[in-house]
Amino acid sequence: IRAMNPAHILVECLTNRDWGRGLDRGVLDEGSYRAAADALHAEGFGLCLRWNRQSSIADFMQVVIDHVGAAQYTDRSTGRLTLKLLRDDYRVEDLPLFDYESGLLAIEEDEGGAQDGAINQLVVTWYDPIKDEERQIRVEDLAGIRATGGLASSTTDYKGLPTAELAGRVATRDL
Numbered sequence: 001i002r003a004m005n006p007a008h009i010l011v012e013c014l015t016n017r018d019w020g021r022g023l024d025r026g027v028l029d030e031g032s033y034r035a036a037a038d039a040l041h042a043e044g045f046g047l048c049l050r051w052n053r054q055s056s057i058a059d060f061m062q063v064v065i066d067h068v069g070a071a072q073y074t075d076r077s078t079g080r081l082t083l084k085l086l087r088d089d090y091r092v093e094d095l096p097l098f099d100y101e102s103g104l105l106a107i108e109e110d111e112g113g114a115q116d117g118a119i120n121q122l123v124v125t126w127y128d129p130i131k132d133e134e135r136q137i138r139v140e141d142l143a144g145i146r147a148t149g150g151l152a153s154s155t156t157d158y159k160g161l162p163t164a165e166l167a168g169r170v171a172t173r174d175l
Contacts, residue, residue, distance in 0.1 A: 001162045003046025006068045007037035013061050029080040036083045049160035120144030121153040122175045126167035139171040
């Protein structure tokens, strides 16, 4: 399956003068888009998506960003549009620690560790371009199912994913 690199799709949406935003490439942090494109290529992460102009270009770009798990933002230090993939490419030791000794005054609400209401099954709908049909893949968190005593299921559409293998990886990421 020939699929397009999502970082390339975003650059085209931003810079194409005929149907995109028509921005000058100078407003992009090209290094961040290139690094994202290289990482997505290494992951085998291509999309088969078409923008049919029934939604805004901003909405279409958000669909691409949601598919790959990324953030696109204006960097406050450079003023350039930046693309950052949300991956585990950091060292835990380098993350800032917020505790009472570093200036944290209080924790007023702590719902992060609760299992109640957590999704433990995710169904991803994807599109098989070879068979020309929508398909689904289901992933489950067996420990979560056992801990809560039942299924808490959700469904997500990622129609740009062209293979079951990629849909399974994205479903596992989201779960």
